[in-house]
Amino acid sequence: MAVEELQSIIKRCQILEEQDFKEEDFGLFQLAGQRCIDEGHIDQLLEVIQNEKNKVIIKNMGWNLIGPVVRCLLWNNKEDDKRKYFLMLDLLVKLCNPKELLLGLLELIEEPSGKQISQIILLLLQPLQTVIQKLHSNKSYSVGLALSTIWSQLSLLPVPYSKEQIQTDDYGLCQCCKALIEFTKPFVKEATDDKENSLENQRLKDELLKFCFKSLKCPLLTAQFLEQSEEAENDPLRSFASEIIGFLSAIGYPFPKMIFNHGKKKKTWDYLEFEEEEDKQLADSLASLAYLVFVQGISIDQLPMVLSPSYLLQFNMGHIEVFLQRTEESVFSKGLDLLENSLLRMEDNSLLHQYLEIKSFLTVPQGLVKVMTLCPDETLRKKGLAMLQLYINKLDSQGKYTLFRCLLNTSNHSGVEAFIIQNIKNQIDISLKRTHNNKWFTGPQLISLLDLVLFLPEGAETDLLQNSDRIMASLNLLRYLVIKDNENDNQTGLWTELGKIENNFLKPLHTGLNMSKAHYEAEIKNSQENSQEVQKSKDFCSVTVGGEEMPNMPPEMQLKVLHSALFTFDLIESVLARVEELIEIKTKSTSEENTGIK
Amino acid sequence: MAAAVPQRAWTVEQLRSEQLPKKDIIKFLQDHGSDSFLKVSKFLRALKNYKSKVNPISLMNLKINIKIFSLQRFKGTESINKVSEQVKNVKLNEDKPKETKSEETLDEGPPKYTKSILKKGDKTNFPKKGDVVHCWYTGTLQDGTVFDTNIQTSSKKKKNAKPLSFKVGIGKVIRGWDEALLTMSKGEKARLEIEPEWAYGKKGQPDAKIPPNAKLIFEVELVDID
Numbered sequence: 071m072a073v074e075e076l077q078s079i080i081k082r083c084q085i086l087e088e089q090d091f092k093e094e095d096f097g098l099f100q101l102a103g104q105r106c107i108d109e110g111h112i113d114q115l116l117e118v119i120q121n122e123k124n125k126v127i128i129k130n131m132g133w134n135l136i137g138p139v140v141r142c143l144l145w146n147n148k149e150d151d152k153r154k155y156f157l158m159l160d161l162l163v164k165l166c167n168p169k170e171l172l173l174g175l176l177e178l179i180e181e182p183s184g185k186q187i188s189q190i191i192l193l194l195l196q197p198l199q200t201v202i203q204k205l206h207s208n209k210s211y212s213v214g215l216a217l218s219t220i221w222s223q224l225s226l227l228p229v230p231y232s233k234e235q236i237q238t239d240d241y242g243l244c245q246c247c248k249a250l251i252e253f254t255k256p257f258v259k260e261a262t263d264d265k266e267n268s269l270e271n272q273r274l275k276d277e278l279l280k281f282c283f284k285s286l287k288c289p290l291l292t293a294q295f296l297e298q299s300e301e302a303e304n305d306p307l308r309s310f311a312s313e314i315i316g317f318l319s320a321i322g323y324p325f326p327k328m329i330f331n332h333g334k335k336k337k338t339w340d341y342l343e344f345e346e347e348e349d350k351q352l353a354d355s356l357a358s359l360a361y362l363v364f365v366q367g368i369s370i371d372q373l374p375m376v377l378s379p380s381y382l383l384q385f386n387m388g389h390i391e392v393f394l395q396r397t398e399e400s401v402f403s404k405g406l407d408l409l410e411n412s413l414l415r416m417e418d419n420s421l422l423h424q425y426l427e428i429k430s431f432l433t434v435p436q437g438l439v440k441v442m443t444l445c446p447d448e449t450l451r452k453k454g455l456a457m458l459q460l461y462i463n464k465l466d467s468q469g470k471y472t473l474f475r476c477l478l479n480t481s482n483h484s485g486v487e488a489f490i491i492q493n494i495k496n497q498i499d500i501s502l503k504r505t506h507n508n509k510w511f512t513g514p515q516l517i518s519l520l521d522l523v524l525f526l527p528e529g530a531e532t533d534l535l536q537n538s539d540r541i542m543a544s545l546n547l548l549r550y551l552v553i554k555d556n557e558n559d560n561q562t563g564l565w566t567e568l569g570k571i572e573n574n575f576l577k578p579l580h581t582g583l584n585m586s587k588a589h590y591e592a593e594i595k596n597s598q599e600n601s602q603e604v605q606k607s608k609d610f611c612s613v614t615v616g617g618e619e620m621p622n623m624p625p626e627m628q629l630k631v632l633h634s635a636l637f638t639f640d641l642i643e644s645v646l647a648r649v650e651e652l653i654e655i656k657t658k659s660t661s662e663e664n665t666g667i668k
Numbered sequence: 669m670a671a672a673v674p675q676r677a678w679t680v681e682q683l684r685s686e687q688l689p690k691k692d693i694i695k696f697l698q699d700h701g702s703d704s705f706l707k708v709s710k711f712l713r714a715l716k717n718y719k720s721k722v723n724p725i726s727l728m729n730l731k732i733n734i735k736i737f738s739l740q741r742f743k744g745t746e747s748i749n750k751v752s753e754q755v756k757n758v759k760l761n762e763d764k765p766k767e768t769k770s771e772e773t774l775d776e777g778p779p780k781y782t783k784s785i786l787k788k789g790d791k792t793n794f795p796k797k798g799d800v801v802h803c804w805y806t807g808t809l810q811d812g813t814v815f816d817t818n819i820q821t822s823s824k825k826k827k828n829a830k831p832l833s834f835k836v837g838i839g840k841v842i843r844g845w846d847e848a849l850l851t852m853s854k855g856e857k858a859r860l861e862i863e864p865e866w867a868y869g870k871k872g873q874p875d876a877k878i879p880p881n882a883k884l885i886f887e888v889e890l891v892d893i894d
Contacts, residue, residue: 330834367875374832375807375816375876376886379868381840417870 072105073114080118083127091130099127100134107138112154119161132166136174144189163197168204172212175201176219187223188242195220195253203256210270213257214277220250221284231294231400236306243289244306251313254281262320275321282318286355286362290314292400295366311362315369318359325363326373328356332385357389361404364411379415380425386412387430394437399447406441406453409434409461416464423469432476435461439481455489462493470497471510471519478522484536488543491523495547502554502561517563524548525574530581538638541579545645548575552652557660568653579646587639594632597625780863781844786887789856793893797837800894801849804831806887815876831891842867842884849890857889 079098083091106115119128139162143155163171175198182190202212227241239245258278264271293307315325362368364386386408393405425431438461441454462470470493477490498516501508509515523544526532534541548571557565564571613620623631795801806817820829834840836849844862852858864870864881872880 330840370875373875374805374818375873375878376805376832376841376845378839378842379871415868415871415873 072102072109073111076102076106076115076118080124080127083131084123088126088130091127096131096134099131103135104138107135107142110151112151112158116154116158116161119158119165125165128162128165129167132162133170133174136162136166136171137178140178140190140193143193144186159197163200168201171201172198172205172216176216179219179223182223183226185241187227188246191220191223191246192242192249195249199253199256210273210277213274214280217254217277217281218284220253221281221288224250225284225288227289229289229292229400231292233296236296239306244310247289247310248306251310254278254317258317258320278317278321279323282314282321282323283352283355285310285314286358287351290362291354291358291404292398294400308366308368311366312368315359315362319369319372324372325359325369328359329373329377329382329385353388353392357392357404357408360386360389361393361408365404365407379412380421382415383412383421384425384428387428387434391430391433391437394434394441399445399450402437402441402445403450403453405437406450406457409438409457413457413460413464418463419466421464421466421469423466423472426465426469426472432473435473435477436480439477439483439486443481443483443486458489459493467497467508467510471515475519475522484539488539491540491543491547494519494523495550498547498551498562499554512561513563517567520564520567520571521574524571526578526582530578530585532578532582534582534586534642535635535638538642541642542645544575545642545649549645549649549652552649552656557656576646576650579642583639583643583646587636590632590635590639594629594636597629597632600625779847780866781848782861783848783851784859785856786859787855787857787889789853789890791853793854794852795836795850795890795893797850798835799837800833801836801890802831802833802892802894803849804889804891808885809878810883810885813877815878844884845886845888849888852888852890854890854893857887860886860888862886 076099079095079102083095083099086095103115106112118124119132136159139155139158143152143159146152146155175194179190179194179198198216202209202216205212224243224246227243227246229243230236230239230241236244257274261271261274261278289307290311293311295308295311296305318324363370363373364382390405390409390412393402393408396402435458438454438458442451442458445451445454462473465473474490474494478487481487481490494511497508497511501511511519524547526541527537551562551564555562555564560566612622804819806814806819808814818829818832837846839846842862844860844866847866848858848860848862862884864883867884868878868880868882870880872878872882878884
């Protein structure tokens with residue numbers, strides 16, 4: 071039936087002129103064609119399409135068949151039939167009006183979800199390329215539209231992150247990326263071959279540029295790369311990255327140019343309007359690019375080898391800041407890698423403090439603190455810490471000083487403060503050993519810094535447990551200073567400030583310790599007395615994790631916690647006692663010397 | 669023929685306090701200071717103002733100058749020829765941590781590069797700091813290995829090879845380049861031998877196979893200045 075219907079429409083249209091085709095003709099043709107396919111009359115349909123006399127009809131109406139044909143290709147398992155459908159597809163691509171065909175194909179690409187996305191894309195990329203090449207005008211627009219549609223679909227796919235995942239390529243992302251490069255290559259060649267650089271050509275370059283930037287963000291921003299070795303040859307995402315960067319270079323945006331243009335207010339691509347892109351998204355792409363070049367070494371040989379290491383650090387700091395603002399491990403870990411790569415180029419103590427006036431030079435260490443304290447992954451936390459220490463090592467003295475102040479004021483974390491205080495102690499140590507005293511870690515500047523260290527944030531009511539790391543570090547620093555700096559020398563200015571330190575730090579610490587110990591001892595006594603009775607939960611607040619309420623801490627555990635708190639207090643107290651002992655010894659001996667002289 | 673020694677206008681305490689207006693001290697010095705003295709103080713001011721921050725340290729400098737020149741080198745007591753000698757020997761009393769590059773330039777020893785001119789330039793157009801320069805270059809290690817170049821050779825085809833363009837004198841490139849290019853005139857081609865301290869130092873540049881502590885040799889041709 072369907073075949074007859076089709077043939078009758080064909081007969082009627084064969085005698086008509088093209089412009090006389092009516093809308094209902096299109097509709098009937100499509101319906102009939104669809105029916106033929108549904109009912110399996112492949113051969114007859116093929117015959118109709120191949121018939122020379124039907125050329126004009128097919129040219130105008132054929133594109134409607136693309137959808138049904140493609141769907142059959144995806145779902146049909148019979149080899150024979152598949153071959154025929156492929157043939158049909160080829161014919162339609164050859165014969166039909168490219169403009170409409172393009173839209174038809176793109177619609178098909180936009181349709182699916184899940185694992186079908188890659189299937190359709192892999193199927194249609196080649197026909198799509200052929201169709202676009204047939205267009206005579208506005209090619210750039212079509213290229214842009216195609217790339218944009220395909221990219222939107224690919225951005226829905228999860229990015230594989232382990233070697234196994236990359237190899238199995240469940241969702242086909244890697245395969246698609248490879249195919250997409252092949253799809254794009256001829257257009258890049260066209261854009262670069264055109265010596266005249268007409269307006270149309272410029273538009274083509276613009277579309278390619280947009281596509282490259284989008285790709286840098288997705289999938290390349292989150293992609294994990296295999297170790298650089300022989301394996302690297304087979305890494306599909308690395309190849310993809312390599313090609314994209316190659317495209318950028320070919321269309322006039324080689325990476326070295328971007329480095330030298332860094333800092334210019336007006337970027338060369340400002341005039342482009344990225345539809346979904348805002349400045350921020352562009353920042354992601356550029357950061358991704360910097361990572362790929364410096365850490366993965368892709369086309370790093372294109373960089374002129376005359377750039378100063380401090381300029382490279384300055385250039386990369388902005389990108390590192392972008393990375394560290396993200397919380398996905400696959401993204402911010404790239405920031406850590408890029409920071410390491412940049413810092414290792416510099417010698418210790420060579421980074422001038424003036425660089426800290428650049429915003430990113432302060433937000434990056436603060437970002438590191440975030441990683442160190444909040445990241446669930448221990449390896450990454452340790453790396454964050456290592457990077458912070460590396461950064462500190464590279465700064466000059468004034469830089470170190472400024473950074474210490476900044477982090478002491480902003481980190482709000484006892485462990486981080488303890489880490490900084492240890493660094494301060496090291497700097498004082500180095501400074502005292504030099505013949506020429508470092509003015510930032512001795513004298514009045516140091517006193518100002520010590521004010522931030524040797525004090526209790528809430529006086530005697532400071533939570534000593536919460537702040538125990540910091541307090542221990544401060545006490546150790548104080549002990550060091552008392553031992554190392556003789557009262558006569560007073561190089562660090564400690565002895566003149568002793569009264570203030572005693573008032574702001576040592577006395578409140580005594581009080582705090584006494585209060586805390588008494589409090590906890592009372593708690594322990596309470597616990598022990600109540601251990602026979604059932605713990606009533608009315609006084610306690612409850613803790614819910616993942617929708618489940620946690621049981622109250624068993625009494626033995628509670629006791630353990632209380633005892634360990636007491637232990638911490640004892641520890642603090644013993645160091646405090648030692649420090650005061652040393653102070654007394656030193657002040658007594660000096661006063662004895664003084665009286666001795668008299 | 670010593671001129672009359674001018675009276676001390678203020679006590680040391682007055683000088684140390686904040687109350688004395690700078691203008692008065694400056695006027696006093698300008699009225700009574702010898703040419704050499706003024707030249708040195710100018711030099712020291714320039715030194716400190718390099719960061720273009722006017723701060724109490726300039727005032728401190730003037731006070732230090734008074735201390736140093738308490739040998740009563742006031743007007744007419746000496747010849748100006750000795751100025752250069754004294755300028756070299758003047759040291760500030762305060763500590764000098766490696767803060768600004770400018771201070772390093774002024775009290776470091778000889779420049780850590782050598783330049784031999786291969787082709788003379790126009791000797792009139794010299795780049796200033798912040799100008800954009802365009803140059804061709806080839807970089808080799810001491811053993812002759814070429815580690816970088818932007819000159820198109822038949823073997824290594826770089827599409828549309830263009831001269832390297834960048835703002836000179838502001839630290840974008842290694843110090844040897846920044847310093848050397850400021851001494852070159854338009855059209856000049858020179859051979860630079862740069863010590864590691866003004867190149868990539870202890871770290872080297874592994875991306876380019878430059879080992880640590882490598883002395884670098886560049887042939888640079890300055891084609892244009894913007």
